[in-house]
Amino acid sequence: MKILVTGGAGFIGSAVIRHIITQTNETILNLDKLTYAGNLTSLEDVASHPRYSFIQADICDAESLDEIFSAYEPDAVMHLAAESHVDRSISGPANFIHTNIVGTYTLLEAARRYWGSLDRERQQAFRFHHISTDEVYGDLLHPDDMSEDVTVLPLFTEETAYSPSSPYSASKASSDHLVRAWSRTYGLPVLITNCSNNYGPYHFPEKLIPLVILNALEGKELPVYGNGDQIRDWLYVEDHAHALYTVLTKGKIGETYNIGGFNEKKNLDVVNAICDLLDRIRPGATSYRSLITRVDDRPGHDRRYAIDATKISKELGWEPKETFETGLMKTIQWYIDNKKWVENVKKGTYQRERLGLIK
Numbered sequence: 001m002k003i004l005v006t007g008g009a010g011f012i013g014s015a016v017i018r019h020i021i022t023q024t025n026e027t028i029l030n031l032d033k034l035t036y037a038g039n040l041t042s043l044e045d046v047a048s049h050p051r052y053s054f055i056q057a058d059i060c061d062a063e064s065l066d067e068i069f070s071a072y073e074p075d076a077v078m079h080l081a082a083e084s085h086v087d088r089s090i091s092g093p094a095n096f097i098h099t100n101i102v103g104t105y106t107l108l109e110a111a112r113r114y115w116g117s118l119d120r121e122r123q124q125a126f127r128f129h130h131i132s133t134d135e136v137y138g139d140l141l142h143p144d145d146m147s148e149d150v151t152v153l154p155l156f157t158e159e160t161a162y163s164p165s166s167p168y169s170a171s172k173a174s175s176d177h178l179v180r181a182w183s184r185t186y187g188l189p190v191l192i193t194n195c196s197n198n199y200g201p202y203h204f205p206e207k208l209i210p211l212v213i214l215n216a217l218e219g220k221e222l223p224v225y226g227n228g229d230q231i232r233d234w235l236y237v238e239d240h241a242h243a244l245y246t247v248l249t250k251g252k253i254g255e256t257y258n259i260g261g262f263n264e265k266k267n268l269d270v271v272n273a274i275c276d277l278l279d280r281i282r283p284g285a286t287s288y289r290s291l292i293t294r295v296d297d298r299p300g301h302d303r304r305y306a307i308d309a310t311k312i313s314k315e316l317g318w319e320p321k322e323t324f325e326t327g328l329m330k331t332i333q334w335y336i337d338n339k340k341w342v343e344n345v346k347k348g349t350y351q352r353e354r355l356g357l358i359k
């Protein structure tokens with residue numbers, strides 16, 4: 001298969017590319033605009049591989065997309081390009097509407113034009129895989145809200161109604177609706193996945209886990225929103241990459257698959273776990289927990305997310321390999337061992353060095 005991956009220079013996209021290039025025989029064209037979140041140094045391990053190539057392009061640019069589809073002739077699209085940081089969506093929602101909604105629409109239309117030009121056999125084999133988030137479902141009952149009448153904590157299933165809370169999740173929900181409409185109206189063979197919070201190597205340090213690891217290593221404050229009791233369901237990024245390839249190759253056309261690690265954790269417990277692991281492997285004079293600082297809660301902050309990943313496990317045989325403890329240890333060790341990547345990101349060098357890395 002020739003796979004067109006959008007957003008392949010981002011956190012999850014680069015994990016998907018590393019997974020597919022090293023574990024399969026598929027060929028990849030990485031299409032990425034290289035926003036602040038796109039970092040080609042995350043792909044150095046595979047950059048010179050003969051089955052990998054890169055093109056800098058914008059999913060909102062229909063003309064470029066048409067040229068890329070006709071020149072590359074992909075058998076599948078894995079669409080990960082997006083604006084992805086909730087806090088940025090609150091301070092500046094416009095980019096989120098543009099990239100996540102208009103961009104997905106533009107990509108769907110380019111894919112439809114290209115798909116319509118294929119012979120019947122290639123049309124049937126073609127897949128448009130849209131990668132989305134569990135945040136489209138809104139939030140769930142929190143253990144603190146349980147009572148005598150409510151004793152079971154619900155999970156997000158593929159049938160849960162959409163109820164997004166932030167500009168980010170609303171824009172992703174819109175893009176999911178567009179993808180379903182293109183399947184139903186035009187017959188485009190689509191797959192949709194909704195995943196829980198990812199963590200792991202090459203994660204941009206604005207997100208909770210890398211931020212806490214790096215701040216702790218530098219002896220800086222560890223910010224926790226509100227009382228830190230918000231619950232997220234964590235999945236190691238390489239397990240997500242494996243799940244996405246499984247859905248692409250084995251998933252049923254038109255279906256949605258929820259992906260999660262069955263790892264519900266309160267934010268404060270995540271931060272404590274990082275501190276405790278660092279206390280073991282990098283002990284200081286006092287525990288890293290002493291650096292924890294409460295900051296004002298994010299407006300509209302969802303209290304609990306939790307994915308029911310039974311469908312992908314039963315129907316496609318996918319299971320996460322990492323527990324939260326093993327994945328977190330690998331992640332901490334990666335940030336300790338990869339100071340060059342971290343410095344590169346912090347100083348913005350990766351943005352200046354781009355030209356030399358593009359092939």
Ligand SMILES: NC(=O)c1ccc[n+]([C@@H]2O[C@H](COP(=O)([O-])OP(=O)(O)OC[C@H]3O[C@@H](n4cnc5c(N)ncnc54)[C@H](O)[C@@H]3O)[C@@H](O)[C@H]2O)c1
Nearest residue numbers: 007009010011012033034035037038058059081082084198
């Ligand atoms: N990070 C998570 O925990 C998580 C969980 C579930 C789903 N997702 C979804 O997975 C996808 C990837 O997430 P991520 O964390 O890797 O994001 P990221 O922000 O790390 O990467 C996004 C990538 O998209 C590129 N991009 C942005 N706008 C573009 C445009 N207009 N044209 C082409 N490329 C563009 C960026 O340059 C970057 O390389 C997103 O769609 C996100 O909604 C993320």
